Amino acid sequence: MIYRVFIVHGILAVLKIVYTLLNITDLSTEEAQYWVWSKNLDIGYYSKPPLIAYMNFISTSIFGDTELGVRINAIFIGFAIGILVFVFVREIFKDEKLAFFSSVLITAVPAFQVGSYIFLTDSPLAFFWILTIYLFYRAVNEKKPVLWVLTGVSAGLGFLSKFLIVLFLPPALLFLYLFKREIFRERWFYFSVLIASLFTVPVIIWNFQHDFVTFKHVFNLGEAKKEISLSKSAEYIGNYIASQIGLNSVFLFPFFFYAVYRGFKERKNFRIFYLWIFPVFIFLVFLYIARKKNVEANWPAFGYATLYILTAYYIYMKKWFKGFIFAFVLSIWSIFTLFYPFYLDKIGLGKIYPPKVDPLHRLVGWEGLGKKVSEVVKDLKTDKYFVFSESYHIASELWFYMEGNPRTYCVVINRRMNQFDLWPGIEQFEGKGYTGIYVSRWGLPKKIRDSFRKVKAHYRYDIIYRGWKYRTINIYVLEDLIKLKQDRFRSY
Template identity: 45%
Template sequence: MFGLALLINTFFLVFRVLYVLFYPVDLSPEEAQYWDWSRHLDLSYYSKPPMVAYMNFLSTHVFGNTELGVRINAILLSFLLSLITYFFAKKLFSEKVAFVASVVPNLFTGFSINSVLFTTDSPLIFFWALSVISFYFAIEKNTLSLWILTGVFSGLAFLSKYPAVFLLPLGILYLYLTKKELLKDLKIFSSVLVAFLIALPVLIWNAKHDFISFKHVSNLAQKHAHFPNFSTFFEYLGGQVLLLSVIPFFFVLYGWVRTFKERNKRLIFLTTFSLPVFLFFAFLSLKKRVYANWAGFGYYTASILFAYYFLKSPKSLKFLTLILSAFLTLLLHFTPLFDYLGLRNLLPPKRDPAKLLVGWEDLGKEVGRFYTGKELIFSTAYQISAELAFYVPGNPRTYVFHVNRYTQYYLWREGLKNFKGKDAVFVSYGGVPKEVMRSFEGKEFLKEVRVVWRNQVVRKFYIYKLKNFKGEFYENPKGY
């Protein structure tokens, strides 16, 4: 069955490449920001570890500064992970479970997003999965080489995104539940040491930057927190259901419950690396808003759990699951279908997440009309600055004037003095803040750029020429 799984996954790979090449969406602001990081390689960055920047550096040197040059990372990582999952699930259960676990998650909306958009979630899920798989075999054979390999993958997961720290407590939890004696084996600690050494550059970078990343993560956990907040809790639950294309979520839920009754070590393993992640963010959602993707990495082992119980379900339920999942994934990729199917009110253009992926290339071209190569290009929104860096012809270096929280761009201000006495091109969602005007002697409105999506204006940008830059930004960032 591996041949068929390979064929289907190759189909998804080709589809995603063609989608990126020909469907009229641009890089998301986060993708553009991470690409910009790759032009300033460092040990770490303000909000995330460096893996996403390193991968972008390599891929864009092969494919150029293009959407495919960025997104090929996500496409290839998801393809490789699907094939690796086949062999792991086969080891755990059977060829049939392996086939479903390798193929069907391509129809999960969360997996689909991470297979096209290249954000920090893509490498996190990939290296999280490799860490979990290596951990499983390390427990089985208890060899030093496998424990070291587990440490390598865990370290790379940490370099991808900070939630990789869940690997340590969940690994200890599984050992406590199934093989307590291994907790006394020194070979296990080699994996922790190796992971720590790989993660050490991130800690060194933070030590040099006043631990700004940890302040940022802490702020995210506490921002607008009050307990209990049931609206954010149910928003989180709804997000998790949609992340797994609805019905598969309930298969996973059923699998978690059955694990406590069957006490099968394989099921316990899959549940240990998924359920606690879900519960942690569920609890956090009772205090503040939790984005659906935050718990996404925990669904890797849950997807194998899904495959196991999916095969035990009635044919009619299997059919319904596949049809609904495929339909939702199709809508996710082509949201204008909502209009053609008469479902526009269900997802109006201004609530369509795809609106964040359109208009950036056009904005870059418009700014390029006023940019001679000498002006300072900046915005008060890092999203705009990142997109301009990617889409303005020539990929100029761009800057951010911080009126809200800190961003990575706050650490890249050393080049501002080179623009002293020159004009600037400023782009915003509205006017020019008075704080910004302190750095200039005058302004001139140049153009309004409207972004149309699904026959409706979903966003407006305003381009200004600011005159005679004084050589520095008089910023006052508010929080992390």
């Protein structure tokens, strides 16, 4: 049966590779940033652990500094998750047909398809999350030292993917307390925790060397507003719930909801509880945060894998295949529309899914902007120049898409700190006759204008998506950097 899983997820992987090669979208700004990190390898970074940079370094060494060189990581991870789901379900329920069905079900989940195409830290986190859950389950039941070691390694690699892997521990401990208390007397359990802890050392060392900026950043992201109105809180919670329904498929939501309800009813079954507790805990953690601040849709997405398995289990056991197939087809159609909305324009139905609400508009225009700025550079006819922005999003995209991948810079103008601030800045060019090319969504700030002797030229680049002018980018050519003037960081 497993060969069928290889075929299904192999076909999906090939389709995503072809889609990438068709150059329909550019890298997202976060993907570009993580690629930039791979050009500056370190044991830690400002906002995230280093594993994504290492993966990008390896993949682009093989496939080049291309979209495929970056996204092949996510595509491979999606393929691996599909196989892992099959293996896990076969282990826990001893039923290959159910295992295959579970592996197929996840293909209709938008969160899975997006996460296995766009390469963000959520992709490796999702893989190591489900791998750790699988290995932990086997270690608890088989009590083999090698499984405890592998569990620790998997959790450690999850930490190097994204810090949210630490949320594995509370539901895992609750499961042990309720069903497997004897594990607390097992020394290999604690050895596994020790192994996982060792993977935190590089990040801690790096932060010790950099004034613990990662901790300040994470605290700043998680810090909620002290005073917030009831209506605003309700808005945040409503947006959070709606985003999770959309991310996991509106059409499959009734099945997911039933699985949560039924799983609670059958919580005395240790297998059911084990699958149920992880996604419920993750959802509730971010629901709590959503009381006082906006929660990004992707933040909890890594934690739902066992919900998909539990849902597949109930559909399979109750033989709800007719209803599921209908919802499955609609969900696949919605994913196709998400990846290729242009067919709606061709058949005159573009208004039902306008470009303003189409998230792909954020993934276009960057390659064109890179070409435009490269043309501006060629017109300078000098090597004494640098390209910079106040936005790490723009600076990262230009580093990736400009001809020759020149280093770019990010100045502090009304923004929080970012990774660029930990690398050499444009101060190194002061008083040496360098020309600066400033690229921004906004106008030219007075502090930047006053840092140079002269504004030589101003260009505009329009990003057009599905006939809609999404954004205008300003490009300023500034002669002779005298002394850089910039703001202080607004926050971390």
